[in-house]
Amino acid sequence: MKDIERIVKEKGIECPECGGSLVNPSHFMTMFRTAIGPYTGNEAFLRPETAQGMFTEFRRLYIITRESLPLGIAQIGRGYRNEISPRQGPIRLREFDMMELEVFYDPKDSSCPYLAEVENVKINLLHEKLRLEGEEKPEEITIKDALENGYIISEWLAYFMGLAQEFLVKLGIPREKQRFKEKLPRERAHYSRQTFDQEVYLSRWGWVEVSGHADRSDYDLSRHMKMSGHDLTAKRYLKKPLVIEKKIVKPKIEIIKRTFSDVGKIMQEISRRKSEEILRDLEEKGYIQINDLKLDKSMFEIITEKEKISVERFIPYVAEPSFGLDRVSYAALEYAYQKRENRTILSLPPYIAPIEAAVFPIVDKPQFTEIALRIKEDLVKEGFKVIYEAKESIGRRYARVDEIGVPVAFTVDGQTIEDNTVTARDRDTWKQVRIKINDCGRLVKSLIRSGRFDKALELIGIHL
Amino acid sequence: MKDIERIVKEKGIECPECGGSLVNPSHFMTMFRTAIGPYTGNEAFLRPETAQGMFTEFRRLYIITRESLPLGIAQIGRGYRNEISPRQGPIRLREFDMMELEVFYDPKDSSCPYLAEVENVKINLLHEKLRLEGEEKPEEITIKDALENGYIISEWLAYFMGLAQEFLVKLGIPREKQRFKEKLPRERAHYSRQTFDQEVYLSRWGWVEVSGHADRSDYDLSRHMKMSGHDLTAKRYLKKPLVIEKKIVKPKIEIIKRTFSDVGKIMQEISRRKSEEILRDLEEKGYIQINDLKLDKSMFEIITEKEKISVERFIPYVAEPSFGLDRVSYAALEYAYQKRENRTILSLPPYIAPIEAAVFPIVDKPQFTEIALRIKEDLVKEGFKVIYEAKESIGRRYARVDEIGVPVAFTVDGQTIEDNTVTARDRDTWKQVRIKINDCGRLVKSLIRSGRFDKALELIGIHL
Structure with a gap:
């Protein structure tokens, strides 16, 4: 400085x-600093990550979940960082939302039972080796190969990286716009054995971290254990119990009796002391001292006993995927945002669209509005979020729901009165299909399940 | 002081x-105090309520929702209060969760279109009149009568009070353990026209506020408008346009020409001034001054024009139900907590139980575990949260799921292998019924819908 x-x-x-x-x-x-309660000096800080709450609660949750590992604890919450100069909109906020997951695992058994779900998923991996070579282009590699080549050191980390990529794909961010960049040792946080940033390419900000995948080893639990004095270890049941030899000292009462008078008191004191303690004294000094009496080696018998140990205690390791919710949301919005014939469409995947369907009467007249309102009510009853609009031209209403990402709009018109069909209009292609009123709910449901209009039509038995 | x-x-x-x-x-x-950014003096406070964010965003949201009232904005979030001495566990926290709803309405049309849903709901109302009489016993009264008698001043407030009571009933807190206590004028917050605390009787803490229902009038929007200079008004379309008379001044050019030379400049200056301004000067002083020239009354013609006004602007009123999420949760847990034959049961309503079903093989042997795991997987696929346990005695496993509020447990036993039925066991009555494996999912679903085991059995066609 x-x-x-x-x-x-x-x-x-x-x-x-x-x-x-x-x-x-x-x-x-x-970190933001504040003070708690009426007295000064009671300093506190707003949390910069949600993670620590999960470490400090580890013991309680470990016991509640019946002392078995792996144990995953997830939390969504606010984090606070007093950034010096936050100038990137929702990308760098002083107050932001995090989704963090701590998976506590046994370092001697770090296998992830769900790995098969993602082992063939290909990720774009800018691992340490590439980075040290100055390479900027990531390697396309399966999760399985990344593990086998030693690029990712733990199965749990690899599993969540695969899952994290697929999660973002589901939010509409294609795989080729994602990459995992390994932090070099000097870039890593002090608690981490290995860290990958999941990055997404954003048009305005370039590659931006949306999640971090760190193996925090036993760092946090060890530190909390040291500072708090509480036991934060987990149990490991040994398949083959360990047999260890243990030396035990046994006082030779007859000999002691011959030398000293108050044998009761002496025996009491001996039983209070640990075997190891007595052994050490006998070996180092040749005697043990009880008040002003000295008891020498001849007064003890040293026996070797075998002890079976079937439970070891250890400090679990932790794999941590940590998502910035605001950034993930921003990325999903950016990739959903599209222009079509100079109009804006928010092509959100139907399963994350805040409003799932729109219902319009072609014009604001009772013969249409009554049917339209009934369709809307039925959809609401089925649990969907629905928007209803009767005013303004139908084109303008379509444009408006396109802009806010409503995946499908149903329009009640003259033909509806004749044959109980409505127009179902796709947000993304503007394609229109006539379907039966009774199929509206099933179409919305299929759309949410399949994510695509043509697939959804097929699911309800309509082939274009 | x-x-x-x-x-x-x-x-x-x-x-x-x-x-x-x-x-x-x-x-x-x-309020907790902190500082933002690297420079001192940039003081900030942690929010004591979530409400203000909704007021400051009112204009934007009003425009987005196409400028129509009533408009409701809801928010769930953390609030922070630096309590001097928080000693009541989850009842008085320095950091707590709030659910707040601000309904912006036109004070000239404060009718709530949903009132009929709750108008016959009876609440226990300790209104101002009773309190001033020193009465501690609330009056049992319908929402409708409370409005008609003037005990509650706005329909919106009354509607949400009815809803709030029914919400807590659904969480398992009976109506007779709830009351609404009106705040006396001196007890009310500065922003409130009327406030009711919804209180719940808790065994340890007595009557405790779980939600507040305040009519904040236009206080917040007015203050924000004044301090920020931004327009936070809403539009009111008049059914009958107002016709107002307006006096307009028109310069008599011929006369002005006769008196002064630079008429162009004079006319320009006159057109820049407002009619009212010129009128006021003419009336008060008898002339208007333009640079060093004085133009008197004779130089102006005063015309009366009629103007139609079809839109008025006004500051909306706000009805605010505000729930303390931690207290509501605590109350729900307390009312769910029961002892039966010296064992603990958490009788949570099935629709809020975190785990919805348990599946047990009678003993941990393949002929049972295979079927049990298949049932569990099927339930998980149907979207339920399910617990599976194979170890320890069946009685102990039942006891454990009773304690954590799992409403139903299915047990696979010898008979299952013969006839594809399982035991369905009710958490609250310990009643056991044999049902077909294929009915497990429907039973859980019916239980969540109906909230009761006997009703749920009926719904799937089993009558006891």
Whole structure:
């Protein structure tokens, strides 16, 4: 710090923007500080990650879930970082939402039973080796191969990386716009054995981290254990119990009796002491001292006993996928945002669209509105979020629901009165199909399940 | 403050608990204070309620929802209050979760279109009149009568009070353990025209507020409007346009020409001024001044014009139901907690039970576990949260799922292998019924819908 200050002064460095002089460099903590309760000095900080709550609660949750590993704890919540200069909209916020998952596992059995679900998933991996070579282009590799080549050190980490990519694909962000960038040792947080940033390409900000995948090892639990004095270990049942030999000291009562008078008191004191303690004294000093009496080696018998150990205790390792909810949402919005004939469409996957269907009467007249309102009510009863609009031209109403990402709109018109069919209009292709009123609910459901209009039509038995 | 200090000193008042001397009284702000960014002086506070975000966003949301009232905005989030001495567990937290709803309505049309849903709901109302009489026993009264008698001043407030009671009933808190207590004028927050606390009787803490129902009038929007200078009004379309008469001044150009030379400049200046301004000057002073020229009444013609006004602007009123999520959850847990034959049962209504079903093989042997695991997988596929346990005695497993509120347990036993039936066991009555394996999913679904085991059996066609 002093060096920087000196250099700034010596070289006469000024602000490159305005030519003004620079203030002296200083440390700045990016946690928000506050005080709790009425007395001063009771300092507190807003949490910069949700993770720690899961570490401090580990013991309780481990017991509640009946002391078995792997154990996963997930939390969604606010995090706070006092950024010096947050100038990237929703990408860098001082107050943001995180989804964090801590998976506690036994480092001697780090296998993930769900790995098969994703082992053939291909990811774009910019691993340490590539980065050290100065390579910027990631390697396309399956989760399985990334593990086998040692690029990812734990199955749990690899599993969640595969899952994280597929999660974002489901949100509409294609695989080729995603990559995993390994942090170099000097870039990693102090608690991490290995970290990958999942990055998404955003038109305005370039590659942006949306989730971090870290193997935090036993760092956090060890530290909490040390600072709190509480036991945060887990149990490991040994398949083959360990047999260890243990030396036990046994006082020779007859000999002690011959030397000292108050044998009862002496025996009581001996039983209070640990075997190891007595052994150490006998070996180091040749005797043990009880009050002002010295008992020497001849007064003890040393027996070797075998002990079976079937439970070991250890500090679990932790694999942590941690998502920035705001960034994930922003990315999903950016990839959903489209222009078509100069109009805006928000092509959100139907299963994340906040409003799932629109119902319109072709014009605002009772013969149409009555049917339309009934369709709307039925859809609402089936649990869908539905918008109903009767005013303005039908084109304008379609445009409006396209803009807010409603995947399908149903329109009641003259033909509806004749044959009980409505127009079902696809948001993304503007394709229109006539379907029976009774099929509206099934179409919305199929759309949410399949994610695509043509597939959804097929599911309800309509082939175009 | 000084008075309190003086009295404490004069009377020699000491701590009633320990006899120690008291510190001087001082103001204490119950908002947490922090600082934003690297520069000092940029003070900030953690929000004590989520409400303000909805007021400051009102204009944007009003426009997005196409400028129509009533408009409801809901938010769930953390609130922070730096309590001096929070000693009531989850009842008084420094960091807590709120669910707040702001309904913006036109004070000239405060009718709630959903009122009929709750108008016959009976609530226990300890209204202002009773409280002023020193009465502690609430009046049992329907929402409709409470409105008609003027006990509740707005339909929106009344509607949400009815809804709030039914919401808590659904969470398992009976109506007779709930009451609405009106705040007396001196107890009300500065922003409120009328406030009711919804209170629940808790065994340990007595009557505890779980939600507040306030009519905040136009207080917040008015204040934000004043401080920010932004327009936070809403539009009211008049059914009959107002016709108002307006006086317009028209310069008599011929006369002005006769008196002054630079008529162009004079006319320009006149057109820049507002009619009302010129009128006021003419009436008060008898002339208007333009630079060093004085134009008197004779130089103007005063015309009366009629103007049609079809839109008025006004500041909406706000009805606010505000729930303390932690307290509501605590109350639901307390009312669900039961003892039966010295064992604990958490009788959560099935629709809020975190785990919806348990599946057990009678003993941990393949002929049972295979079927049990298949049943479990099927239930999971249907979207239910299911627990599976194979170890320990069946009685112990039942006891364990009773304790965590799992409403139904299915057990695979010898008979299952013969006839494809399982035992369905009710958490609350410990009643056991044999049902077909294929009916498990339907039973869970019916249980969640109906909330009761006997009803659920009926729904799937089994009559006891």
